Amino acid sequence: MSVQVPLHNTPLADEHVALGAKMVGFGGWNMPLQYESILAEWDHNRKTVSIFDCSHMGEFLIKGDAKACGLDSIVTQTIVDMPVNTCRYGAMLNGQGGIIDDLIVYRKAPEDWMIVVNAANIEKNAQHFRDSLNANAQFEDASFKIAKLDLQGPQSRDVLKVLAPGIEKLSYYTFDQFQINDIPCLISRTGYTGELGFEIYCPWEKCKEIWKSFLAHATVKPTGLGVRDVLRVEMCYSLYGHELDESISPLEAGLDKFIDGKKDFIGRQAALARPPERSIGYFISASRKSPRAGNKIFDSGEKEMGVVTSGTFSPALQVGIGIGFMSRTSKDAGTGIFFGDEKSKSAATVAKRPFYKNGSLKS
Amino acid sequence: MEIEENFLYTKEHEWVSIEDNIATMGISDYAQEALGDVTYVELPEEESDVEQFEQFVSVESVKAASDIFAPMAGKVIEVNRKLEDTPGLINKDCYGKGWIAKIDVRDMDESTNLMSAEEYRNYLESLH
Known part of the structure; x- marks a missing residue:
C-alpha cells in the first residue's frame, strides 16, 4: 500500500497553471518547472530580469x-x-x-x-x-504565513526601485523593510542565480497581488525551478539533497568558510574531527554531453574516485558541467578526469568555481 | 501535436519513413516537446548493426538524458552530423532537418510492428 501525501500549494499555484507552466512536485510542493523553454528562460534571466515563486521555502x-x-x-x-x-x-x-x-x-x-x-x-x-x-x-x-518572490537578473534593481523606492541602497547580503502597493515586505539583496537580485518576503495572502505587479512590467518574465537549477549549478551553489545532506560533513561540502571555528555549535566536534577523504569539486565536460547526478567520477587513469551530485548542460559555456564528491588528490583545477559509468566514460576537466564568471551579482 | 501522415511510429515516440529499403528515423513532435531543449545527441556509429527496438542513440536535454530506440533492424548507413553542433534542430524541425539516422533495413516485415499515423494519434490520446 502506498500513501499519497498531497503536495502543498504556494499562493501562486493557480497563476502558474494559468501561465501554462509545467508543474512538478519538489520537496513536497507543487511547483512550476518551466513556463517556456529552459534555454529561453535562462537567457532572459542572465540578460534581463526574471521572477521566481520561492514561497515553498x-x-x-x-x-x-x-x-x-x-x-x-x-x-x-x-x-x-x-x-x-x-x-x-x-x-x-x-x-x-x-x-x-x-x-x-x-x-x-x-x-x-x-x-x-x-x-x-x-x-x-x-x-x-x-x-x-x-x-x-x-x-x-512562519513558513505558511510568509511568501517569497525572487526577482533576479541584471535589470532587477531598475524594476524593483519603481515598486519599492529605496531598495537602491541595499548592498549585497543586506535587507530592510519596504512597501510594495502599501503591502509591507522584507526585501534582501540575495539570490541563487549569480545575478543582481532581490528576495521579497511578503504576507502569504498578498503574494498574488505583488506577483501580478511584477508581471505587469514588460521586461519581467516568470521563471521555473528547471532553470533555477541550471543557474545555481553554473554558480556552483550547493543544493540540499544533492551536495548537502545529513551524511555529509560541512568540510566535505566545502562549507569551511561558513563555519566559525572559534565557537561551540552542535556537531562541531564530529564535523571537524577528521579531514574528509573526499570533498566537493567542480568539472567541465569536454563536449555538450552533460554529467548527471549519480554518474561515477574516474581519475585520469580511469580509476573510480567519486560521484556526481549535480550535472547539467550549461547554456553559458555550451558544454556539460558537473558538481560531485571526488578524491582530494585529484581535484586540482586543470586535472583531466572522466564521468559516466564503466561502459561509457566521457572526458572532463576539473575547474575552479564558479563556472559562470560574468554574473551581475555584485554590480 | 504534429504527426506526419505518411510516417510510421513506435511506442517510444520514434518516427520512421521508409523509401527504397532505407529507413530515415527521428523522434516525434510529442517526444521533442516532452524533452524540451535538446542540448546533445549521442549518434550511433555508421556501419553498426542494430536490432529493432534496440537502444542505439541517446538524446540529452538541459536536465535529462533519454534513450532512443531503432525503429527497424539493419545497418546504420548515415547519421545527421548537423546535430553535433545544432542539436536544437530536433526541436525546430523534428520530422525534417532534425532527422537522426538512416538504416538500411534488414527485414521489411518488421514494419508491421509499428503504428500508422492514425494509430499513433490514438496511442497518444490513450496516454492522457
Missing part, C-alpha cells in the same frame, strides 16, 4: 539573545557580530556532524532573527530548533 522567526537563547549554538556561522539588517549564510548540523540544512540568518533587530531554510526540510528543521533552543527563546515557524 521555510521561514522561522526567533526572538532572543543569540547566545542566551541557544540560536548561536545551532548555526555554524558567526552571528553575534552581525549588524542589524544584514544576512549571513551558513548551516546547521546534527550531533554526528552531518548537515541538517543550509540556511540564511537575517538579523532584524539585536534580538529578532529570521532563518530561511529549504522547503523539503521545514518540519525537520522546526523540530530541531524547538529541541535545541533554550526555554527563553521565542520560536515561530
Whole structure:
C-alpha cells in the first residue's frame, strides 16, 4: 500500500497553471518547472530580469539573545557580530556532524532573527530548533504565513526601485523593510542565480497581488525551478539533497568558510574531527554531453574516485558541467578526469568555481 | 501535436519513413516537446548493426538524458552530423532537418510492428 501525501500549494499555484507552466512536485510542493523553454528562460534571466515563486521555502522567526537563547549554538556561522539588517549564510548540523540544512540568518533587530531554510526540510528543521533552543527563546515557524518572490537578473534593481523606492541602497547580503502597493515586505539583496537580485518576503495572502505587479512590467518574465537549477549549478551553489545532506560533513561540502571555528555549535566536534577523504569539486565536460547526478567520477587513469551530485548542460559555456564528491588528490583545477559509468566514460576537466564568471551579482 | 501522415511510429515516440529499403528515423513532435531543449545527441556509429527496438542513440536535454530506440533492424548507413553542433534542430524541425539516422533495413516485415499515423494519434490520446 502506498500513501499519497498531497503536495502543498504556494499562493501562486493557480497563476502558474494559468501561465501554462509545467508543474512538478519538489520537496513536497507543487511547483512550476518551466513556463517556456529552459534555454529561453535562462537567457532572459542572465540578460534581463526574471521572477521566481520561492514561497515553498521555510521561514522561522526567533526572538532572543543569540547566545542566551541557544540560536548561536545551532548555526555554524558567526552571528553575534552581525549588524542589524544584514544576512549571513551558513548551516546547521546534527550531533554526528552531518548537515541538517543550509540556511540564511537575517538579523532584524539585536534580538529578532529570521532563518530561511529549504522547503523539503521545514518540519525537520522546526523540530530541531524547538529541541535545541533554550526555554527563553521565542520560536515561530512562519513558513505558511510568509511568501517569497525572487526577482533576479541584471535589470532587477531598475524594476524593483519603481515598486519599492529605496531598495537602491541595499548592498549585497543586506535587507530592510519596504512597501510594495502599501503591502509591507522584507526585501534582501540575495539570490541563487549569480545575478543582481532581490528576495521579497511578503504576507502569504498578498503574494498574488505583488506577483501580478511584477508581471505587469514588460521586461519581467516568470521563471521555473528547471532553470533555477541550471543557474545555481553554473554558480556552483550547493543544493540540499544533492551536495548537502545529513551524511555529509560541512568540510566535505566545502562549507569551511561558513563555519566559525572559534565557537561551540552542535556537531562541531564530529564535523571537524577528521579531514574528509573526499570533498566537493567542480568539472567541465569536454563536449555538450552533460554529467548527471549519480554518474561515477574516474581519475585520469580511469580509476573510480567519486560521484556526481549535480550535472547539467550549461547554456553559458555550451558544454556539460558537473558538481560531485571526488578524491582530494585529484581535484586540482586543470586535472583531466572522466564521468559516466564503466561502459561509457566521457572526458572532463576539473575547474575552479564558479563556472559562470560574468554574473551581475555584485554590480 | 504534429504527426506526419505518411510516417510510421513506435511506442517510444520514434518516427520512421521508409523509401527504397532505407529507413530515415527521428523522434516525434510529442517526444521533442516532452524533452524540451535538446542540448546533445549521442549518434550511433555508421556501419553498426542494430536490432529493432534496440537502444542505439541517446538524446540529452538541459536536465535529462533519454534513450532512443531503432525503429527497424539493419545497418546504420548515415547519421545527421548537423546535430553535433545544432542539436536544437530536433526541436525546430523534428520530422525534417532534425532527422537522426538512416538504416538500411534488414527485414521489411518488421514494419508491421509499428503504428500508422492514425494509430499513433490514438496511442497518444490513450496516454492522457
